[in-house]
C-alpha cells in the first residue's frame with residue numbers, strides 16, 4: 044500500500060492543513076476522539092505528539108500540555124493501545140512527533156513495528172539528526188513503511204535542503220522562524236522572504252510551514268508558499284479549556300479554513 | 304594544546320565510545336556548526352592563548368596550589384593532596400571554563416551570553432567574566448536552587464547579570480538547562496550559550512573538558528610522581544574531567560568519580576546518574592541518565608545543587624563503561640560529615656559538591672604508600688545556610 048502521506052500530496056497540492064496535539068490531552072483517553080473529530084472537521088493530516096518530560100524545542104503551551112498529559116498517565120505503550128483500532132475510524136495520514144529519548148527507550152525497531160501495526164504513516168523526531176538517522180535507523184523506518192519528516196529552518200543551508208529533497212521524506216517541515224513552538228505568531232516580511240526562497244527551490248518534496256501558524260491569516264499566508272501548514276500551540280489552546288471537544292475541534296478547523 | 308589525543312577523548316564526530324554526539328533539533332544546528340567549525344582554531348590561536356593564560360594567572364590566581372593535607376593523611380593512613388580549586392577567583396573550578404568560552408564567544412562576534420546554573424557557581428563565574436568583558440549576561444537557575452543558594456544569586460545580580468527562574472520540573476539544574484536551550488533557540492544569531500559542564504551536544508563536552516584540563520596539567524607539574532588515585536565529584540563532570548584529563552592514558556592512575564547519592568542510591572531521592580541510569584539522550588548528548596521505563600527523565604535529588612542533575616557527561620559514561628574510571632557515590636549525610644571533617648582538621652570549608660569527593664576517602668581501601676589527589680572543586684561559602692542548619696540540628 045502506498046504511504047498515505049504520499050497519496051495525499053499527490054492529490055492535494057495546496058492548502059493542506061495539518062494539526063498537532065499531544066497524546067493523552069486534555070484527558071487521557073481523548074487521543075482517538077480528537078483524531079476522529081479532526082478528520083470529520085476537515086483536517087488533512089494529524090501529528091500526534093508523544094509527550095516528554097523535557098520538551099526542549101517547545102514553548103510554554105505545548106510544554107504545559109505535555110506535562111498534563113504525562114500526569115494523566117500517557118506513555119508510548121498506552122498511546123499505541125489507544126491507536127490500535129485507529130484505522131477503523133480514520134483515513135487521513137497520521138504521524139507521531141516526539142523527542143528521541145522515549146522512542147529510544149521503547150526500542151526504535153519495536154516503535155517502528157508498532158507504528159506500522161496501528162497504521163502510522165510518518166514520524167517526526169526533531170532531536171534525531173539526519174546523519175544519525177541515515178546511519179542507524181533509515182532501514183528500519185523504510186522496512187515499516189514510515190516516512191521520517193525532516194525539519195529545516197531559516198539557517199539550514201540550501202545544499203542540505205537539496206540533499207533531503209533527493210530522499211523520500213513524505214514532506215519537509217519548514218520551521219517558520221528560529222524560535223520554540225508557540226513563541227511567535229504572525230508572519231513577518233523577513234519570514235516571507237525565507238518562504239519565497241524555499242518556494243523558488245522548486246523542491247519535488249512537498250513542504251509545510253509550522254511554528255507560529257495560529258489562524259486563517261497565517262495559514263493562508265503560509266499556503267501561498269508551500270503545500271500547507273501545521274498548527275500546534277493554537278490548537279492546543281483551543282481544546283485545553285474544557286467544553287465539548289467535538290465542538291472545539293470543529294470550530295477551530297472552521298476558524299482556520301475560512302477562505303480569505 | 305597537546306597533540307597526542309587520548310582514546311578516551313571525543314572522536315571527530317564527538318563520540319566517546321558509544322556516547323556523546325549532537326542530538327539537537329535543526330533549530331540549533333547552525334549554532335553548533337558554527338562553534339564546531341571554529342572553537343579549536345580559536346583556542347589554539349596565539350591571541351587566545353595569551354589572553355587565556357594571562358587571565359588564569361593574574362585574574363583567577365592560577366596555578367592553584369596542590370596542598371598536602373597532613374591531618375587527612377594521618378586520619379586515612381595515606382598521602383592525601385588537595386587540588387585547591389576553591390582558591391580560584393569566584394570560588395570554584397567553573398571559572399577556568401567560563402573565561403575560555405566567553406573569549407570564544409567574543410571571537411565569534413556574539414554580544415549576549417546565556418548560561419544555566421545549579422549551585423550558582425557557574426552562573427557567578429559566567430557573570431564575572433561578562434562583567435569583565437562588558438557583555439550582556441542572562442543566567443537561568445531553577446527556582447529551588449535560587450532559594451537554596453541565595454548568596455550566589457545576589458552575587459550574580461551585583462555582577463550585572465539577569466537571573467531568570469526556571470519553574471518547571473523540580474526547578475533545579477536540568478530545568479534551568481532546558482530554559483537556557485530554549486533561549487538559545489529563540490536567539491539564533493547574537494547569543495552564545497556558555498554551558499557549565501562537560502554535557503550538551505558535541506563540541507561542548509570536548510571543549511569544556513579541554514578548558515578544564517588545566518587542573519590535571521598543573522597537578523602533573525606539581526607532583527614528582529604519578530598519584531595512585533585522582534578523586535573528584537561529578538555532577539555533569541567538568542571538574543572531574545579537568546582533574547582526570549592528563550591522567551587518562553596513565554592507566555596505573557585510578558580515576559575515581561563520586562556521584563551524589565542523595566538519600567541513597569537505592570532510593571528515588573538520588574542524583575546518582577551512573578548507578579541508577581540507563582542509556583538515553585539528555586540535552587543533546589547520548590549518555591547515561593536517570594529515566595523511568597517510559598523514557599521520561601526522572602527528577603534527581605541531592606543536597607548539593609551542583610550535583611543535582613539526572614545525567615552525566617558522555618566522557619564519564621564512557622570511562623565508566625570502559626572501566627577506566629571507578630564510580631562511587633556519597634549520600635547527603637556522608638558529604639556533610641566529610642565537609643565538617645575537612646573544616647575541623649584543616650580549616651578549609653569545602654563546597655557541598657567537593658565534600659562528596661572527600662566522602663569517598665573512607666571508602667577507598669588506602670595503603671600508607673598510596674598517593675591520593677582529591678580535587679577540591681570549590682569553597683563552601685555558598686553552602687553556609689546548609690551547614691548552619693546541620694550545626695543546629
Ligand SMILES: Cc1ncc(COP(=O)(O)O)c(C=O)c1O
Pocket residue numbers: 395396421422423424425499500501536537538539540541542543608609610654656657680681682
Ligand atoms: C564547587 C562545585 N563542584 C562541582 C560542581 C559540579 O559540576 P561538575 O560535575 O561539572 O564539576 C559544581 C557545580 O555547580 C560546583 O559548584
